[in-house]
Amino acid sequence: MKDLIRQLIQHALDRLAAEGTLPQGLAPAIQVENTKDKSHGDFASNIAMMLAKPAGLKPRELAEKLVAALPQDAQISKVEIAGPGFLNFYQDTSALAARLEAALADAHLGVHKDGPAQRVVIDLSAPNLAKEMHVGHLRSTIIGDAVARVLEFLGDTVIRQNHVGDWGTQFGMLLAYMQEQPVDNDAELSDLESFYRAAKKRFDESPEFADRARELVVKLQAGDAECLRLWNRFNDISLSHCQKVYDRLGVNLTMADVKGESAYNDDLPNVIADLQAKGLLTESDGAQCVFLDEFKNAEGNPLPLIVQKAGGGYLYATTDLAATRYRANVLKADRALYFVDQRQALHFQMVFAAARLAGFVPESFEMEHMGFGTMNGADGRPFKTRDGGTVKLIDLLDEAEARAYALVKDKNPELDEAELRNIARAVGIGAVKYADLSKHRTSDYSFNFELMLSFEGNTAPYLLYAYTRVASVFRKLGKEFDEVEGHIVLQADQETALAARLAQFGEILGSVAEKGVPHVLCAYLYDIAGLFSSFYEHCPILAAETAEQQQSRLRLAALTGRTLKQGLELLGLQTLERM
Numbered sequence: 001m002k003d004l005i006r007q008l009i010q011h012a013l014d015r016l017a018a019e020g021t022l023p024q025g026l027a028p029a030i031q032v033e034n035t036k037d038k039s040h041g042d043f044a045s046n047i048a049m050m051l052a053k054p055a056g057l058k059p060r061e062l063a064e065k066l067v068a069a070l071p072q073d074a075q076i077s078k079v080e081i082a083g084p085g086f087l088n089f090y091q092d093t094s095a096l097a098a099r100l101e102a103a104l105a106d107a108h109l110g111v112h113k114d115g116p117a118q119r120v121v122i123d124l125s126a127p128n129l130a131k132e133m134h135v136g137h138l139r140s141t142i143i144g145d146a147v148a149r150v151l152e153f154l155g156d157t158v159i160r161q162n163h164v165g166d167w168g169t170q171f172g173m174l175l176a177y178m179q180e181q182p183v184d185n186d187a188e189l190s191d192l193e194s195f196y197r198a199a200k201k202r203f204d205e206s207p208e209f210a211d212r213a214r215e216l217v218v219k220l221q222a223g224d225a226e227c228l229r230l231w232n233r234f235n236d237i238s239l240s241h242c243q244k245v246y247d248r249l250g251v252n253l254t255m256a257d258v259k260g261e262s263a264y265n266d267d268l269p270n271v272i273a274d275l276q277a278k279g280l281l282t283e284s285d286g287a288q289c290v291f292l293d294e295f296k297n298a299e300g301n302p303l304p305l306i307v308q309k310a311g312g313g314y315l316y317a318t319t320d321l322a323a324t325r326y327r328a329n330v331l332k333a334d335r336a337l338y339f340v341d342q343r344q345a346l347h348f349q350m351v352f353a354a355a356r357l358a359g360f361v362p363e364s365f366e367m368e369h370m371g372f373g374t375m376n377g378a379d380g381r382p383f384k385t386r387d388g389g390t391v392k393l394i395d396l397l398d399e400a401e402a403r404a405y406a407l408v409k410d411k412n413p414e415l416d417e418a419e420l421r422n423i424a425r426a427v428g429i430g431a432v433k434y435a436d437l438s439k440h441r442t443s444d445y446s447f448n449f450e451l452m453l454s455f456e457g458n459t460a461p462y463l464l465y466a467y468t469r470v471a472s473v474f475r476k477l478g479k480e481f482d483e484v485e486g487h488i489v490l491q492a493d494q495e496t497a498l499a500a501r502l503a504q505f506g507e508i509l510g511s512v513a514e515k516g517v518p519h520v521l522c523a524y525l526y527d528i529a530g531l532f533s534s535f536y537e538h539c540p541i542l543a544a545e546t547a548e549q550q551q552s553r554l555r556l557a558a559l560t561g562r563t564l565k566q567g568l569e570l571l572g573l574q575t576l577e578r579m
């Protein structure tokens, strides 16, 4: 609807420009908002106020000319001028009802991508295998997974790339420590975090061990069979830890999506040679660098992107450069979205700029860093255990489920054990994911069990519960969502308000896909749940006045149920039929 209104306004502006009322060549960003108060229509625009000055008119005068120049559209019943010159648009309720009917008749709820389908790489999760996955990778995993699901729903082909840190100097230390252990040290390795700490301790205490570690890195990089065997075994164990977390979280990631740093090893000398051939390399203190004019340090000097160390070793940036061209040219992606900590923003800006400068990717290839903020503890400080250690994700998820179990049992003591466990899983895991997804991606946020498990507010329990309320209406009738006859006829304000919001599902998914912002979908579903509540309160369904009215309301409820379920699924939440 907003897009439609923008188009109508654009038409009117073009007409006014053609007849000389407006100067030629104005290209304003046309803003259209939902109105808060329905007595002001359903949508409003401040365009007349924005353009009054260049037009040399009073805002209300320009508004009148705009209204006269607006094309007719079946979706709009009337347009009014309000206050200083707002344009208020009233949605036509029968046209709106017809759109909802079309959504009900479609397995995709009437949602289809505006432009052509694309191939999109989603770079997500990407833990460092030397250690256990930590909370930063939780955010990348959850947000990346939600955006991937939305893109797929809209018809894009998504290629998930788990760019794990499986290479680098720490591996020498780990291999040296593995060699010292008895043959079968899988048990030891089951706790990666303490294995890493023990290896690090040896490394710091024994110069002889440290030398051996450094030798092993060189041997590993030279392709020594024994080193590779140990390294593979270590990575297998570490990856299986990750997979456990993914399965537990219900994110769509498998071993097949892993394309770690090591996968680009063979291409790194080519990256350097190609940069060299293009004349982009400068030597600085023995290191090879790409200097990019647009990046300057505090003194105003260009910043280097270091791609090869003085000793010949390659860096994180070198691997990422290799990855850009693999993604563009081998995977043939149109777009790549990187879900990585905000603190790596400069790294990605520089890598993207260097990749373009070097012609590694076609001009049309879009690369976007979808940065995210830090997850803090409830106290607003970086998330740590009480004794200052890193919080293990598995422990965090266990605690979420245990707390959800206690809450649900308290509410519904009569539920049997298996159902209780199932609900606790959906609520507990859902709460952790939803708390993360519902915050603005780029802001830091505080992890707080009490808040995320509350049945009030914009939380997973609230939304999961809202869905079960819709489901229970149908259960009482013994019907499925798609088994209701009749037509939607919008009469009460609560019906129209719910209907208008339901009709925006496609637009909402469009912005999630464009900007990588799942919190927009969360806010939308939260709104739908609230609008459904007031509809349900004011417009009796089972006690409706006529059969037609009951059918209409049931159809509206059915679309609400399907939208909530689909929306939650796109966020990666498991819905429940009762709780």
Ligand code: ARG
Pocket (backbone or CB within 6 Å): 123, 126, 127, 128, 163, 164, 165, 320, 323, 338, 340
């Ligand atoms: N392993 C990196 C880290 O933990 C994240 C990798 C993100 N992806 C990338 N293409 N650089 O910081």
